[in-house]
Amino acid sequence: MKTYKAYCFDLDGTVYRGKEGIESAVRFIHKLQNEQRDYFFVTNNSSKTPEQLQQILADIGIDTPTNRIYSSALTTAKYVAQHHKEDNIFMIGSDGIRAALEAQGLNLVDIDEARPDVVVMGIDRTVDYMKLVKASLALQAGAKLIGTNEDIRFPSELGFIPGNGSFVRLVANVAQVEPTYVGKPSPVMLEVIQQEYGFQKDEMVMIGDNYDTDILCGIRFGCDTIHVNTGVVSTEIVLQKEQIPTYCIEDLDAL
Numbered sequence: 001m002k003t004y005k006a007y008c009f010d011l012d013g014t015v016y017r018g019k020e021g022i023e024s025a026v027r028f029i030h031k032l033q034n035e036q037r038d039y040f041f042v043t044n045n046s047s048k049t050p051e052q053l054q055q056i057l058a059d060i061g062i063d064t065p066t067n068r069i070y071s072s073a074l075t076t077a078k079y080v081a082q083h084h085k086e087d088n089i090f091m092i093g094s095d096g097i098r099a100a101l102e103a104q105g106l107n108l109v110d111i112d113e114a115r116p117d118v119v120v121m122g123i124d125r126t127v128d129y130m131k132l133v134k135a136s137l138a139l140q141a142g143a144k145l146i147g148t149n150e151d152i153r154f155p156s157e158l159g160f161i162p163g164n165g166s167f168v169r170l171v172a173n174v175a176q177v178e179p180t181y182v183g184k185p186s187p188v189m190l191e192v193i194q195q196e197y198g199f200q201k202d203e204m205v206m207i208g209d210n211y212d213t214d215i216l217c218g219i220r221f222g223c224d225t226i227h228v229n230t231g232v233v234s235t236e237i238v239l240q241k242e243q244i245p246t247y248c249i250e251d252l253d254a255l
Contacts, residue, residue: 001247001255004224006199007032008190010208011043011053013231018157021060022230024251029062039068040193042206044149044183044213046073046122046164047094070193072148072183073097073122077104079182080146084118090138092131092167093122097148111138121171121179122148123164132171139175149183151213155231184213187221207252211238215245228252 009015015025032039041064043053050066057064073093077100080089088109091101097120101108109116111134119135139145151163165181172179182188190206193199204223208214209231215238218225224246229235235248249255 002224004205005038005203006193006197006205007037007039008042008193008204008206008218009039010184010206010210010214011041011045013155013209014207014214014228015041015062016056016060017155017231019056019059020157021062022251024253025228025230026061028252028255038197038199041069042184042189042193042214042217043070044072044151044164046071046076046097046100046148046183047125048073048096049099050074052095070189071096071100072189073100075188075192076120076122076146076148076182077101077106079188080104080106080118080120084144087117088114089118089120090116090135090143091120091122092124092127092135093120093148094124094126097122110134115141116143118144118146119171120146120148121164121168124167127167132167132174135171136174139171139177145172145175145177145179147179147181147183149213150179150181151183151210153232155209160232184208185216185220187217190217190221190223205246209233211241211245216243218245219243226255 050069073096081104116138147168150165152165153160154163201223206218207226211233226247227245
């Protein structure tokens with residue numbers, strides 16, 4: 001396997017499961033740090049701020065600055081600011097997406113206060129029925145639907161649990177609209193890393209457990225990809241895909 005200048009890691013299912021670190025990933029990232037190689041965390045998790053994700057990584061033994069962390073919340077907020085700067089935004093989500101939207105100076109409203117022009121959905125672990133009702137009604141009244149990511153499920157220490165895409169699809173089906181997604185498999189986060197650090201695509205590699213998000217993100221961006229058999233999609237299933245990863249490995253000890 002070739003050596004890269006930039007190693008881009010998914011988090012859930014690749015570096016950790018829930019609160020438990022994946023030991024092979026932790027060891028490999030420590031190796032990159034010791035060799036002073038560039039590494040980045042590219043996550044569809046929109047519920048956390050970069051500082052909160054930094055703490056989660058610290059809890060499993062990975063100390064990293066926040067500028068190594070790229071989340072779908074940050075990318076989504078930039079997208080909304082570019083296309084809907086003056087619009088009213090109804091948000092379903094957690095700290096990560098709220099902080100990112102507020103940092104862009106966007107106008108967050110409740111459907112009871114003003115008519116939303118856009119519904120932005122990130123993972124919300126306190127979501128209730130009325131939030132989903134409000135989102136569905138706003139969409140039926142003409143609002144656009146933007147999801148931070150389309151992950152249907154993700155691994156935890158307990159097993160697979162619902163991802164943001166499950167909730168986005170729910171309200172989209174009710175309102176009969178088609179959502180726009182910003183996170184992986186969109187290549188936007190990898191494009192931002194390339195632009196900010198000046199890498200060539202053949203100097204970068206995307207590492208992840210989920211073919212439909214992580215691997216397709218790398219393929220669509222045009223860099224090499226490494227699938228690890230530690231999370232959502234098994235190697236057996238990945239090898240049946242029309243476009244397979246550059247490499248398939250059991251875990252990051254193989255590197």
